[in-house]
Amino acid sequence: MTNNEARENCEKSEECETIAIWRIEDFSIEEHRRFRVISRLQLHRGQGSYREAEIQAAQELGLSVRSIKRLVRHYRESGIAGLKRQPRSDAGQLKLEPEWQEFIIKTYRQGNRGMRCLRRSQVAKLVELRAAELGESDYPSRRSVYRILAPEIARKEQESKKRSPGWSGEKLELRTKEGIEIKIDYSNQVWQCDHTLADIVVVDSHGEPLGRPTLTTVIDTYSRCVMGIHLGMERPSAAVTCLALRHSILPKQYRADYEPQKLWESYGVPRYLYSDAGSDLTSSHIDQIASRLGITLCLRRRPAEGGIVERPFGTFNSEFFSTLPGYTTAYAKPHLGQIKAEACLTLEQLDGLLVRYIVDNYNQQPDARSSQESRMARWKSGQMVAGPLLSDREVDILLMRQNRRRVYQGGYIRFANLLYRGEYLSGYAGEEVVLRYDPSDITTVWVYRQQGAEDVFLARAHAQNLETECLSLAEAKAISRRLRETQREITNESVLMEIRDRLRFVEQLRSTDELDLPESEETGQPPKKKPSSPLRLYDYDQLF
Known part of the structure; x- marks a missing residue:
């Protein structure tokens, strides 16, 4: 070999190595190995040793000599790209009918x-x-x-990973299923309502687990303020939605033991009610209520557009329910027995704690998209015109739970194993009347008489001997079940004794806990007991 030929081969080799370094990321390991073998084979081109080098290259690559000849031809025609595997012409095509x-x-x-x-x-x-x-x-x-x-x-x-970017800024537009666009400009313009199972287990008055209650919330779209709630053991239904709407429409008043530091000032009647297409929000009963109150019902186009009303549920679970005994999650099924053993809050106690959290905490916090003012302050500043304040009777006739009962002689009515008596009802003995009540406190019911298509209010009826007590429907059923198990007669007196025994038992537990408290580190004396509040009696007629 002459010096010129050796120099040319060296230059070609250097050029090939440069190309290999430059294009290595575009080729697989197998294709890069082919390039090294074929480029080494080219050094024997025109020499007597080419045949032996060709056979050695075929053995190294595991190919036939004929395949090596084809690779060399492709390399000479197309360069390094000729060594890449050529895809099949029918690649990616399914050979199925x-x-x-x-x-x-x-x-x-x-x-x-x-x-x-x-x-x-x-x-x-x-x-x-x-x-x-x-x-x-x-x-x-x-x-x-x-x-x-x-x-x-x-x-x-x-599709499942697609998420709405949410709302930011001062303007928000909602689009209904019918294609109507609603621009959110003021408070009480659009309310949204939804239900969820609260992540906590509650117990009855004797500590027996009742399960997870259903939380229904009504949110004002403009301010993200919680307008009203309903917490109960009933599953989502039109009646539960009505109770949440009633709580949202009327001004809020609570007993002293709830002790909220702030006022829950939000109330009124919305112009639109924006919800999903669930049967609990699209029933004929909801349509009648909306028609009587002048509310336009609107349906969401897609479930993903319900973030405004669904986001508070996550906040309640992480900030409120997770701090209470009996907290549970979807991943806690193996520990459900331990969770029920730790649960100690009744539904009434949980409702009081939740009200205080919403009034004193959640509604006082600024929303993430309008951090300049709190949710309650934004609701008050966003009111265009104060709407009409509906009376309790106007809302009761539309929103409260109802049952039909017959009036006994003397103006008595039996409901939930309790005996009620109302003034002026003795004149309607033998007639069928309509009872409307709040499941959270059934010691008072409202009696109506149906006349044509409307119900006419007759009187209030109070549970005999329970006028100063507070008794929910779920608790009344639990008491009746225990009385039946002990084969005792279910009367107002037996229910009252059950409540009094329970209160006495709780009071004894509290006094025992106070006596067992350690001495104060500073004074060495046991801590003083907090004076109990004096018993207050209410006249129900004056309250309403």
Whole structure:
């Protein structure tokens, strides 16, 4: 070999090495190995040792000599790119009949509508059953079914990851299912209502677990202020929605033992009620209420647009329920027994704590998108015109729970195993009347008489011997169940004694805890007991 030929081969080798370094990221390890072998083979080009080098290259790459010749030809024609594996002309094309492809995709889509969930392995089983029905032995394999469904599953996962950017700034627009756009400009313009199971277990008055209560909230869209709530053991229904709306529409008044430091000043009647399409919010009863109160019902286009009313649930769980005994989550099923053992709050106690948290904490905090003022302050500043203040009777006739009962002689009515008596009811003995009541306190019910399409208010009826007590419907049922188990007669007196025994038992526990308190570190004396508040009696007629 002459010096010029050696110099040319060296330059070619250097050039090849430069190209290899420059293009290495574009090639696989196998293709880069081919390049090194073929470039080394080119050094023997035109020499007697080329045949032996060709055979050695074929052995090193595990190919035939004929394949090596083809690679060398591609390398000379296209350079290093000629060493890349050429894709098949039919790559990515499914070799299945269009009927089978259509059946697989259609089956998967139909099996994942609504709340249903059909996995791809189940689709493969259905394909096998379909082939058996048609008497075909040549049908798509499980791997083919997976390849067909791969783009569909990827698209579904991408859809699930889509999120709304939320609302920022001073303007918000809502779009209803009918395509109507609502610009949010003031308070009490649009309310949103929704339900959720509270992440906490409550107990009855004797400490027996009742389960997780349902929390219903009504949120003002403009200020994100909580307008009203309802906490109860009933599952979401039109009646539960009505109780939450009643609490939102009327001014709030609470007993002294709730002890909120601030005032829950939000009330009124909204112009729009914006909700999902659940049966608890789209029933004919809700339509009648909305028509009587002048509220326009609007449905959300998509579930993702309910973040305004659903976001507070997460805040309540993380900031409030998680700090209380009996807190539970969806991942706590293995520890449910321990959670129920730790639960000690009754529904009434939890309701009082929740009211105080909302009034003194949540509504006093600024919303993340309007950090200049609190939710309550924004609600007050956003009022255009103070709406009409409805009376309790106007709201009761529309929103309170109802039952039909017959009036006994003397003006007595029996409801929830309790005996009620109301003034002026003796003249309606034998007639059927309508009772409206609040499940959180059934010691007083409102009696109506149906005349045509309307109900006319007659009187209030009070549970005999329970006028100064507070008794929920759930607690009354629990007391009745225990009295039946002990084969005792269920009367107002027995229910009253049950309540008094329970209060006496709780008072003894409190006094025992106070006596067991350690001595103060500063004075060495046991801490003083907090004086109990004097007993106050109320005249129900004066209260209303």
